[in-house]
Amino acid sequence: MKIKNKNIDFLSNSKKYWxxxxxxxxxxxxxxxxxxxxLDIKFTGGAMFKYSYCDDAELIAATNVSATDxxxxxxxxxxxxxxxxxxxxxxxxxTCDINTRLNVDAEDIDNKMLVISFSGNEAVDESADxxxxxSLAEQYPALTFTLRGSNSVDPVMGREFFLKCMVAVILAGxxxxxxxxxxxKKIGGWTAGVSGIVAIVHDCLIVYFTFVVCGxxxxxxxxxxxxxxxxxxxxxxxxxxxRIRENRKLFGPKASITEITNRSMNETLGRTINTNLxxxxxxxTVAVISIIFSLDSIITFAIPMMFGTVSGCxxxxxxxxxxxxxxxxxxxxxxxxxxxxxxK
Amino acid sequence: xxxxxxxxxxxxxVIIIVLSYLTFFGVYGSYxxxxxxxxxxxxxxxxxxxxxxxxxxxxxxxxxxxxxxxxLNAASTILETRLINDNVTDYELYVDSDSDRIIVxxxxxxxxxxxxxxxxxxxxxxxxxLFVEGAPSDIAYVDPDYTYVMDSSGTSYPIGIQGKHIxxxxxxxxxxxxxxxxxxxxxxxxxxxFAEVTSGCIGNYLSIWMDNVMISCPVVNEAILNGEAMIxxxxxxxxxxxxxxxxxxxxxxxxxxxxxLETKDYDIVDPELGDDSLKxxxxxxxxxxxxxxxxxxxxxxxxxxxxxxxxxxxxxxSLAAVSGFFGGLSSFTLTLPGIAGIILSxxxxxxxxxxxxxxxxxxxxxxxxxxxxxxxxxxxxxSSIFDGNITVIIVSIILMGVFGPPDSFWSKMLTPFLFMFPxxxxxxxxxxxxxxxxxxxxxxxxxxxxxxLMLKSLSNFKIFRKRWLYGGVDEK
Numbered sequence: 153m154k155i156k157n158k159n160i161d162f163l164s165n166s167k168k169y170w171x172x173x174x175x176x177x178x179x180x181x182x183x184x185x186x187x188x189x190x191l192d193i194k195f196t197g198g199a200m201f202k203y204s205y206c207d208d209a210e211l212i213a214a215t216n217v218s219a220t221d222x223x224x225x226x227x228x229x230x231x232x233x234x235x236x237x238x239x240x241x242x243x244x245x246x247t248c249d250i251n252t253r254l255n256v257d258a259e260d261i262d263n264k265m266l267v268i269s270f271s272g273n274e275a276v277d278e279s280a281d282x283x284x285x286x287s288l289a290e291q292y293p294a295l296t297f298t299l300r301g302s303n304s305v306d307p308v309m310g311r312e313f314f315l316k317c318m319v320a321v322i323l324a325g326x327x328x329x330x331x332x333x334x335x336x337k338k339i340g341g342w343t344a345g346v347s348g349i350v351a352i353v354h355d356c357l358i359v360y361f362t363f364v365v366c367g368x369x370x371x372x373x374x375x376x377x378x379x380x381x382x383x384x385x386x387x388x389x390x391x392x393x394x395r396i397r398e399n400r401k402l403f404g405p406k407a408s409i410t411e412i413t414n415r416s417m418n419e420t421l422g423r424t425i426n427t428n429l430x431x432x433x434x435x436x437t438v439a440v441i442s443i444i445f446s447l448d449s450i451i452t453f454a455i456p457m458m459f460g461t462v463s464g465c466x467x468x469x470x471x472x473x474x475x476x477x478x479x480x481x482x483x484x485x486x487x488x489x490x491x492x493x494x495x496k
Numbered sequence: 497x498x499x500x501x502x503x504x505x506x507x508x509x510v511i512i513i514v515l516s517y518l519t520f521f522g523v524y525g526s527y528x529x530x531x532x533x534x535x536x537x538x539x540x541x542x543x544x545x546x547x548x549x550x551x552x553x554x555x556x557x558x559x560x561x562x563x564x565x566x567x568l569n570a571a572s573t574i575l576e577t578r579l580i581n582d583n584v585t586d587y588e589l590y591v592d593s594d595s596d597r598i599i600v601x602x603x604x605x606x607x608x609x610x611x612x613x614x615x616x617x618x619x620x621x622x623x624x625x626l627f628v629e630g631a632p633s634d635i636a637y638v639d640p641d642y643t644y645v646m647d648s649s650g651t652s653y654p655i656g657i658q659g660k661h662i663x664x665x666x667x668x669x670x671x672x673x674x675x676x677x678x679x680x681x682x683x684x685x686x687x688x689x690f691a692e693v694t695s696g697c698i699g700n701y702l703s704i705w706m707d708n709v710m711i712s713c714p715v716v717n718e719a720i721l722n723g724e725a726m727i728x729x730x731x732x733x734x735x736x737x738x739x740x741x742x743x744x745x746x747x748x749x750x751x752x753x754x755x756x757l758e759t760k761d762y763d764i765v766d767p768e769l770g771d772d773s774l775k776x777x778x779x780x781x782x783x784x785x786x787x788x789x790x791x792x793x794x795x796x797x798x799x800x801x802x803x804x805x806x807x808x809x810x811x812x813x814s815l816a817a818v819s820g821f822f823g824g825l826s827s828f829t830l831t832l833p834g835i836a837g838i839i840l841s842x843x844x845x846x847x848x849x850x851x852x853x854x855x856x857x858x859x860x861x862x863x864x865x866x867x868x869x870x871x872x873x874x875x876x877x878x879s880s881i882f883d884g885n886i887t888v889i890i891v892s893i894i895l896m897g898v899f900g901p902p903d904s905f906w907s908k909m910l911t912p913f914l915f916m917f918p919x920x921x922x923x924x925x926x927x928x929x930x931x932x933x934x935x936x937x938x939x940x941x942x943x944x945x946x947x948x949l950m951l952k953s954l955s956n957f958k959i960f961r962k963r964w965l966y967g968g969v970d971e972k
Contacts, residue, residue: 202766204766275760275761277759278613278616278617278759278762279613279617281613282613299764299766300766301763301764301765301766302762302763302764303761303762303763303764304761304762305761306554306760306761309554309760309761316898317898320894320895320897320898323894323910324890324891324894327890327894328887328890331886331887331890335883335886372899372924372925373833373925375925376833376895376925376928379891379894379895380840380891380928380932382887382891383887383888383890383891383892383932384844384887384888386887387847387884387885387887387888388884390880390883390884390886390887391851391880391883391884393883394879394880394883394884395880398876398879419858420854420880422850422854422857423847423850423851423854426791426795426850426854427844427846427847427850427851429791430788430791430792430843430844430846430847430850431840431843431844432843433784433787433788433791433843434784434787434788434839434840434842434843435839435840435843437780437783437784437787437839438777438780438784438836438839441776441777441779441780441783442776442780445776447776447777447832449546449832449833450777450832450836453833453836454836457836457840
């Protein structure tokens with residue numbers, strides 16, 4: 153009979169693993185400095201209007217009898233001219249972006265999306281829609297613009313919302329340390345709790361850097377991803393702690409912490425990898441499909457979630473436990489020294 | 497652990513399959529021409545504005561006027577009345593009295609998104625409350641000086657008083673009879689005017705109109721000279737019902753509001769894009785489900801098959817928790833992040849099975865008997881599953897408390913921590929928290945209880961007693 157015996161040494165190289173994470177974090181910080189993080193208008197306040205239109209002269213001519221003589225020249229929007237004209241009409245600076253629009257309906261010929269963002273953080277009245285439309289109609293009489301979405305956020309409310317989100321994340325972290333500390337009292341609750349927190353801070357940073365590197369604005373999706381990732385990451389860490397606690401009972405207090413931890417991690421390795429793999433597969437499916445169909449609100453959720461899941465798996469294998477072991481050994485060494493000192 | 501009989505596998509599996517069928521397709525009865533929903537299917541789920549398109553607007557008093565709770569309630573009643581008049585019934589409305597905000601979100605009716613500005617303006621416009629002498633059948637024209645109104649046949653009726661003449665309205669119960677009435681208090685100018693009006697039309701109707709819709713049509717019984725009037729409902733024993741009385745009171749107070757509502761925030765989503773994203777997310781969910789099932793069966797063999805059945809039950813359970821399942825129960829709004837939450841839970845949903853199956857595999861490889869391995873696998877894995885899932889429960893509760901409507905249970909629970917922050921109802925994320933929480937609960941029901949019953953029962957069959965099926969090696 154053959155028994156597969158996994159015995160990976162997770163702990164003796166723990167400094168190397170910390171270094172890998174540290175390098176990624178340093179690169180992330182550099183990216184943050186270079187690219188900068190962009191806060192969504194939900195947090196800063198501001199306004200944005202989106203219009204769809206069709207820039208294909210043939211298609212317009214085919215659907216509109218009164219516009220049969222238009223040419224491609226009439227349908228091309230000149231960014232800077234449009235920007236200047238709109239800024240004058242609205243009395244406030246705006247920037248224009250044109251994106252390709254996914255065509256979903258056969259009857260709908262609009263293939264472009266004009267995104268008008270207001271500079272500054274002040275909210276904009278919904279009546280701006282009328283002004284924008286009038287100005288656009290004047291500049292591009294051949295085109296028909298359809299309002300596809302708009303939002304405006306008061307800067308004070310945005311800032312309060314941002315603070316509330318931050319408090320939520322801190323609150324979640326605090327509740328989790330408290331839970332780990334109480335539940336794992338037998339294996340040095342607070343050291344376990346704090347080690348778990350180091351791991352989830354690590355995961356939060358990875359999620360944050362994913363947003364920065366991908367150029368996604370930090371919005372409420374960010375908060376949702378951060379909370380979900382820390383939940384799942386700590387979940388993996390806890391399953392390992394749970395095994396350590398069980399093995400401690402089995403092997404008695406004299407067994408070395410390093411050995412027991414390593415043994416517990418190997419025993420739970422299948423679970424740690426498989427559960428995270430299943431979550432990863434689910435998230436990756438969503439990510440791939442949302443990229444294929446360019447579903448922006450889901451892309452900015454699924455891609456960071458993918459990296460967060462990998463990071464959560466990594467941190468529960470290589471960060472939280474090794475920190476906890478190093479810490480516990482220091483405590484034990486001190487105790488031992490104190491005991492020896494007492495004997496003299 | 498107790499022995500589990502052979503039929504249990506089939507009982508549990510059939511229950512899960514029937515439950516799944518019902519939650520996906522629903523059950524509808526018909527009584528004559530009336531179609532009734534007995535069990536809600538996927539198509540009855542209420543989709544958030546990010547899927548079906550719609551508007552989310554936050555209103556607040558103009559110039560940071562500090563509104564009282566009664567005033568806000570009155571304002572929200574006005575908004576509700578207008579939404580219903582516009583045939584919008586599936587709106588959501590939350591009042592946050594701490595920060596004086598009213599958040600309204602409602603889906604589009606067929607392609608009306610072109611007049612967004614008009615829709616929002618119409619909603620937040622100051623309510624026009626008029627007391628008209630007589631009872632016109634409708635109001636087609638209101639004189640700009642508010643001296644008379646005209647119905648569609650051209651007959652004119654004088655306006656008695658307007659909203660600005662009313663100080664407040666309140667529900668009162670007459671002590672002797674227990675009859676519920678509405679008490680009106682007038683401003684000084686209003687009291688004089690009302691005395692004059694009521695003296696002139698004793699025995700006649702004095703109809704009350706808000707935004708040109710009649711909300712009440714009382715008869716003047718006597719001249720009211722002291723500026724304190726009472727509206728009673730003599731048609732009904734006991735007067736108004738509590739609901740009628742508060743509704744009418746809020747409407748009258750709404751017409752007498754001393755502030756104007758201003759749009760603070762709004763978010764408008766195009767319906768077409770939303771509709772499409774729903775289909776895409778459904779496809780993503782199905783693909784993710786299939787991939788995970790293949791993985792589980794290949795890796796864990798027999799317990800993997802059990803996990804797949806449990807996972808189907810979990811996905812169906814999550815959807816049932818969103819749709820409300822039974823026609824009468826309340827349902828939840830499902831948004832795109834909410835669907836993402838269900839898909840994530842599908843990924844996480846096999847966690848309980850993975851922990852248990854790993855444990856069983858370990859015990860089988862150690863050389864334990866099959867029954868012994870399954871029993872100790874089940875026993876030893878529970879604390880891991882429980883402790884691990886607590887973190888996800890903490891996360892989902894915080895998501896629901898922070899992003900949920902102010903009157904929801906979790907928001908109230910978190911008030912001690914978040915009291916200094918205003919409500920920020922983000923339905924999309926709230927729905928994510930809800931589906932995560934429901935996912936964890938069904939993870940226990942399906943991944944722990946149902947899976948164990950099924951596996952124990954299957955292990956009684958002779959053909960399923962090969963160690964290979966549980967990840968072990970067959971003894972030759």
